[in-house]
Amino acid sequence: MTNLSPRETNLPRRRVLRAAVAAAAVVCAVVACSPVSDNGGGDPSGGDQSAGQDSFGTPADPAAVKQGGKLVIALSAEPDALDPTLSRSLYSRYVFQAMCQKLYDVDEQAQVVPQLATALPTTSDDGRTVTIPLRSGVRFADGTVFDSAAVKATLQRHLTNARSARKSELGPIDGIDTPDPQTVVLRLKQPFAPLVGALADRAGMIMSAQALQSLGDDFASAPVCVGPFKFAKRVPQNSIEVVRDPNYYDASKVHLDTISWRILTDASIRAANLRSGDAQVADSVSTQDVASLRQDAAVSVLQSQSLGYQGMTINVGNVDGIGTAPKPINRPLAQNAKVRQAFEHAIDRKALVDAVFNGLHAAACSPISPASTFSSPEAQTCPAHDPAKAKQLLAEAGVQTPYTVTMLASNTPDTLRLAQALQSMVKDGGFDLKINPVEYSSLLDEQDRGNFELLQLGWSGRIDPDANITNFVGTGASQNVAGYSNPQLDTLLTQARQAGDIEQRRKLYGQAVTLLQQDDALIYLYRQRNLTAVSKQIQGLQVYPDGVIRAAFAGFGK
Amino acid sequence: MARYLFTRAWQSALTLLLSTIVVFVGVRALPGDPALALAGEDRSPEALAAIRQHYGLDQPLPVQFAQYVERMAQGDFGVSIRTGTPVSSMLTTALPVTVELSVLAILIAAALGVGAGVLAAVRRGRPAEWFANGLALIGLSVPHFWLGLLAILYLSVATGLFPASGFVPILEDPVDNLHHIILPAVILGTGLAAIIMRQTRSAMLDSLSSDYVRTAKAKGLRPRAVITRHALRNSLIVVVTVVGLQLGGLISGAVVTEQIFGLPGFGKMTIDAVFQRDYPVIQAVVLLTAAAYIVINLLVDLLYSVIDPRIRVTGEPA
Numbered sequence: 001m002t003n004l005s006p007r008e009t010n011l012p013r014r015r016v017l018r019a020a021v022a023a024a025a026v027v028c029a030v031v032a033c034s035p036v037s038d039n040g041g042g043d044p045s046g047g048d049q050s051a052g053q054d055s056f057g058t059p060a061d062p063a064a065v066k067q068g069g070k071l072v073i074a075l076s077a078e079p080d081a082l083d084p085t086l087s088r089s090l091y092s093r094y095v096f097q098a099m100c101q102k103l104y105d106v107d108e109q110a111q112v113v114p115q116l117a118t119a120l121p122t123t124s125d126d127g128r129t130v131t132i133p134l135r136s137g138v139r140f141a142d143g144t145v146f147d148s149a150a151v152k153a154t155l156q157r158h159l160t161n162a163r164s165a166r167k168s169e170l171g172p173i174d175g176i177d178t179p180d181p182q183t184v185v186l187r188l189k190q191p192f193a194p195l196v197g198a199l200a201d202r203a204g205m206i207m208s209a210q211a212l213q214s215l216g217d218d219f220a221s222a223p224v225c226v227g228p229f230k231f232a233k234r235v236p237q238n239s240i241e242v243v244r245d246p247n248y249y250d251a252s253k254v255h256l257d258t259i260s261w262r263i264l265t266d267a268s269i270r271a272a273n274l275r276s277g278d279a280q281v282a283d284s285v286s287t288q289d290v291a292s293l294r295q296d297a298a299v300s301v302l303q304s305q306s307l308g309y310q311g312m313t314i315n316v317g318n319v320d321g322i323g324t325a326p327k328p329i330n331r332p333l334a335q336n337a338k339v340r341q342a343f344e345h346a347i348d349r350k351a352l353v354d355a356v357f358n359g360l361h362a363a364a365c366s367p368i369s370p371a372s373t374f375s376s377p378e379a380q381t382c383p384a385h386d387p388a389k390a391k392q393l394l395a396e397a398g399v400q401t402p403y404t405v406t407m408l409a410s411n412t413p414d415t416l417r418l419a420q421a422l423q424s425m426v427k428d429g430g431f432d433l434k435i436n437p438v439e440y441s442s443l444l445d446e447q448d449r450g451n452f453e454l455l456q457l458g459w460s461g462r463i464d465p466d467a468n469i470t471n472f473v474g475t476g477a478s479q480n481v482a483g484y485s486n487p488q489l490d491t492l493l494t495q496a497r498q499a500g501d502i503e504q505r506r507k508l509y510g511q512a513v514t515l516l517q518q519d520d521a522l523i524y525l526y527r528q529r530n531l532t533a534v535s536k537q538i539q540g541l542q543v544y545p546d547g548v549i550r551a552a553f554a555g556f557g558k
Numbered sequence: 559m560a561r562y563l564f565t566r567a568w569q570s571a572l573t574l575l576l577s578t579i580v581v582f583v584g585v586r587a588l589p590g591d592p593a594l595a596l597a598g599e600d601r602s603p604e605a606l607a608a609i610r611q612h613y614g615l616d617q618p619l620p621v622q623f624a625q626y627v628e629r630m631a632q633g634d635f636g637v638s639i640r641t642g643t644p645v646s647s648m649l650t651t652a653l654p655v656t657v658e659l660s661v662l663a664i665l666i667a668a669a670l671g672v673g674a675g676v677l678a679a680v681r682r683g684r685p686a687e688w689f690a691n692g693l694a695l696i697g698l699s700v701p702h703f704w705l706g707l708l709a710i711l712y713l714s715v716a717t718g719l720f721p722a723s724g725f726v727p728i729l730e731d732p733v734d735n736l737h738h739i740i741l742p743a744v745i746l747g748t749g750l751a752a753i754i755m756r757q758t759r760s761a762m763l764d765s766l767s768s769d770y771v772r773t774a775k776a777k778g779l780r781p782r783a784v785i786t787r788h789a790l791r792n793s794l795i796v797v798v799t800v801v802g803l804q805l806g807g808l809i810s811g812a813v814v815t816e817q818i819f820g821l822p823g824f825g826k827m828t829i830d831a832v833f834q835r836d837y838p839v840i841q842a843v844v845l846l847t848a849a850a851y852i853v854i855n856l857l858v859d860l861l862y863s864v865i866d867p868r869i870r871v872t873g874e875p876a
Contacts, residue, residue: 074723078830080596081642088597088605163608165597220642236641236648237830238725238822264723264820265830268707273820276714276722323603441590441835448594448601478602 054529056108057302057550060255060540065555070258071538073551074270074279078237078263081220084205085158088165090460090547093202094283098259098552099141099242100225102204103132103151104196106463110307110371110545112200116146116226118182120196127191127500132184132199139247140208141230148178153209155186161217168478169198169467191498193505197464201546228254228552238263255540255555271533274299280538283549285531286414287357293533300536303529304543305362307369308461308468311524312407314340317483318450323476326483332399333453340520341383342393343405346429347422348385353526356418364527366513367459367468371545373502374465378510383517390429401430408446409456411437419456447481455481458528460547465509466497473522484521566859570852577848578630578841582623585840592639592835613639615837626841636838640831645842648827653846655725655823656812658735662743663808664801667750672797674751675758676790679766690755697752702811706745706818713741723820742819746811750804757800761793768792795865802858809847 079092084100087093105115114120118133138146155176158166171192177185186195198204211224223231226249229242241260248254262279264270270282271289275296285293285301293299316334317326332339349363365382368375394401409419416437423433438446447455461468470493471477475485489512496508516522530547540554593609594601610616614625629636635645678690714722720741726734765771766789774784813825820826824843831839 072724078640080640083642086642163605163612165605167604168602218642234641234643235651235822236638236643237652237827238820262723262820265817269710269723269818269820272707272710272715273722276710276718278714278722278724322601439590439833441588441595441833444594444601445590448591478605 053303054305054545055301055303056544057534057542058540059542060553060555062252062255064558065255065539066558067255067555068257069255069556070260071256071281071551071554071556072273072279073259073261073281073283073549074264074273075261076263076265076267076270076284079240079261082223082231082234082240083220084154084202084207084225085161085164085166086220087202093546093548094551095240095242095261096202096205096225097548097550098229099227099231099245100205100207100223101227102200102202103134103206104200104204106200106544106546108304108542108544110369110463111373112196112463115200116204116206121199123191123500127193127498128188130186130188130195132186134182134184135249136182138226138249140211140224140226141245141247142208142211142224143247144208144210145181146206146226147181148184149181150209151184151206152176152178153212154206155184155203157207157212158203166198166203169194169201169203171195171198191500193497193499194464194466197462197467200463229256229259232258253553255553256551259551274533274535277535280535281541281549281551282533283530285533287360287531289533290358290360290531298536300534302532302534302541302543303360304545304547305369305371306461306528306530306547307372307463307545308459308527308547309364309367309369309524310361310456310458310526310528311364311522313447313452313455313457313482313522314343314520315450315452315454315482316521317485318481319483321450322448322479322481325476326485329483331453332397332403333405336397336399337519338393338397339399339403340523341518342390342397342429343426343431344383344517344520344523345386345390345393346426346431347523347525348425349382349525351385352418352421352425356414356421357526360531361526361528364524366516366524367472367522368465368509368513369461369527369545372463372465374506374509376506376510379506379513381513381517387428387430390426390431394430402427402432403430404432404434405454406434406436406452407454407456408436408438408443408452410440410443412440415456450481450483456525461545463546465505466493469493469509469512470497473516482521484519486515486519489515489519566856570856573852574845574848577845578627579623581841581844582626585835585837586619588832588835590835592837595834595836596639609639613637613838630845635842638831638836638839640834640836640839645838648839649842649846652822652824652827654727655821656816656825658728659739659743659746659812659815659821659823660808662739663747663750663812665747666744667747667754668797668801670747670751671754672758672790672794674755675793676762676785678755678759679762680785682763687759690759694752694755697748697755700748702745702749702814703818705748706742706815709741709745710818725821739821742815742821745818746808746815749811750801750808753800753804754797757796758793761796762789765789765792791865795862798858798861798865802855805851805854809850 075091077091079095080089081087082092082095102115103117104112107113116135118135121130121132123130134148140146158164158170159173172189173186174189175187179185205225208224212219215222227245228248230245232241232243234240239260239262241258243258244254264273267286267289273279274282290301293301314333315329317329319327319329353359353361353363366379368379370380394403407419409415419435423435426433446452459468471479473480473484474493475490492508492512496505499505530543532543532549534541537556538554539557542550593606593615596609597605614622637644638648674690678687681687710722713719721738725738728735771784771789774788813828816823816825817829827839828843
């Protein structure tokens with residue numbers, strides 16, 4: 001139970017342990033449990049690590065890096081619109097990282113740090129006024145000045161554009177004031193702790209007001225932000241290219257002339273391009289390829305544990321589709337929490353991750369990553385693998401074994417291997433798991449319509465835990481596809497959202513995880529490691545827990 | 559001739575209209591929703607509604623179809639749901655790549671196929687024929703994707719002779735363009751080359767045993783002239799038909815080849831659009847492919863009369 005990540009070790013240890021013991025007593029009274037095994041979040045070194053350890057890469061040594069050159073990154077999927085207001089794809093963030101800086105960023109410890117702001121925001125005592133100090137002497141790629149007016153124009157667009165993907169992330173903003181060019185004040189209707197985390201993602205990317213005015217909804221055709229690189233060209237469904245921006249305020253840190261993202265959806269083709277030298281970086285390396293890439297003396301593999309999760313959603317009330325009121329479903333798995341707990345006890349997460357992903361991913365039992373500031377022993381508690389207990393719970397629930405459950409899953413090779421491993425694993429616990437593989441778009445459709453009993457999908461993760469929990473399990477939340485509702489949990493999540501104190505939020509999220517494990521509408525399985533293969537010619541390329549490839553300050557070694 | 563062309567033109571227009579309807583209904587019959595695919599992980603009902611409204615997906619199907627046909631009549635293919643880019647500009651970028659790849663593949667296939675076919679017919683029953691037949695068997699049996707992967711492994715990764723991916727427009731750097739596209743074109747052309755070889759061989763065997771060839775030989779014509787001027791010319795009509803018929807195979811092969819070599823052509827665009835349910839892109843691509851099919855078949859029919867003057871095209875029903 002003392003499975004603390006390095007972040008937690010900075011806290012007063014006695015206090016943490018006391019809380020841990022108390023939480024353990026409560027949680028273990030409800031479900032049999034053991035701590036989740038995880039070695040992640042530890043070593044931010046640049047060298048190759050063994051399976052199960054993080055390796056984020058190291059910053060470039062300016063003396064050892066050549067000036068100039070074109071870096072080609074083989075990308076597994078195409079980014080969507082390069083417009084921070086509209087973008088919804090994880091892959092757009094890779095490109096934005098080089099050309100659209102944010103008010104805040106995250107570091108390798110998943111901590112929020114200033115980027116275009118000069119310091120973390122100050123929040124008033126009532127939590128409703130957030131003041132952000134801005135950098136001076138910064139220019140956009142089009143030469144216009146970055147100031148509080150530009151920040152206001154961007155945030156207002158995020159809040160008012162009909163297709164904005166940022167509106168809900170920014171929370172209850174009531175007004176934006178600009179007392180001087182270097183200060184922005186956000187006025188909130190209620191306190192909203194996840195705001196800073198949102199400003200460390202696309203909501204915090206500031207766009208040139210001039211470009212917004214001239215391009216309007218077509219901003220993505222020629223995006224203009226503040227960044228080490230500026231947009232050059234895009235060949236739809238093939239490549240995106242950015243070139244060094246001479247206007248960038250910290251130009252001496254930039255070594256490359258050009259970065260090109262080339263979309264190559266097949267993992268083996270990406271690996272081949274890396275080996276042939278046509279690309280120097282490949283994202284989303286398959287866990288099956290890592291061992292052979294590690295044997296290649298010219299390639300290193302970076303691995304950073306995701307802030308998200310992969311899990312299984314059980315349909316407990318989604319009858320008429322997402323966004324409608326939950327209704328009862330006449331299935332033991334939907335009706336009885338004991339049946340769901342039995343299913344969870346039938347799963348051996350560690351064995352699953354070892355067998356299917358060669359131990360590269362980490363077993364996970366909650367939506368909160370051990371690398372998160374908001375992690376706690378309660379948040380990392382894990383119901384133990386116990387097939388006998390699973391059978392006992394099924395008997396208590398009055399369910400005949402083997403109990404048949406049908407799981408909808410994506411038809412990708414990795415997911416199918418996972419599903420097959422699960423299928424054989426849960427047999428011992430009294431379950432007969434049927435797999436129904438469908439193509440990804442269909443899976444989303446079926447999920448939102450509520451046409452499933454059990455479904456395997458995941459979430460890429462955000463810095464603030466609110467963005468990883470509330471939308472998925474809050475009553476009536478936008479992505480609560482399980483149709484799950486627990487007013488006690490809703491209260492905890494609202495309190496955590498409005499709490500200003502980190503310790504208080506940590507405690508509330510720990511309690512939320514306990515409730516989630518009792519109800520088990522969403523069974524968390526494992527946390528992916530973002531696996532990025534990098535040619536050893538390249539120095540300074542980094543991947544942090546947010547999963548974004550940071551190539552802007554990389555360079556070719558001398 | 560004019561009457562024939564007129565008849566073919568209205569038949570083509572009707573075929574295109576039917577294709578439009580089939581494609582429009584077909585893509586919408588696919589399970590999945592483009593708004594969901596676009597929304598990605600952040601799928602709030604409000605966001606989905608805004609996306610559907612923006613792209614007109616909230617309108618009844620007949621209204622969507624009418625709007626689509628109206629736009630098409632004005633040459634407007636709409637905007638990609640995934641990237642927000644006008645489909646016409648995507649086509650402008652993708653079309654030259656696929657055309658270049660296909661033309662080059664056809665040329666390579668024709669050169670290899672006709673050459674090997676003639677050789678196999680002339681050297682019947684000798685090692686040259688066995689060798690050519692063996693190559694044809696491999697060309698027909700080995701799938702493009704596997705051949706492509708092998709080519710990348712041995713000709714790009716191991717030897718570095720060719721780039722493993724990427725594309726340089728021909729106007730930017732013709733030499734680099736050829737360097738990038740030659741390997742995919744050879745891979746794409748292998749299947750077609752094998753088919754052409756077999757057809758040429760059997761057509762040549764027919765021709766070589768015919769009376770006019772015997773007459774030509776009896777006249778004392780040199781063997782080379784007999785083969786090229788008499789036997790081959792009459793065999794080519796079969797080759798042209800085969801190339802026309804195999805166009806579908808070539809396009810489906812291009813889809814795979816472009817995906818493997820990361821070429822920004824039609825094929826890659828189609829695959830990505832289908833997975834993302836990008837209706838405007840799928841519709842435009844399928845419609846243009848149908849149009850290309852119709853035009854090429856027309857050209858093949860017209861070519862018959864060029865190759866064999868005995869064949870005349872008319873507007874009369876056959």
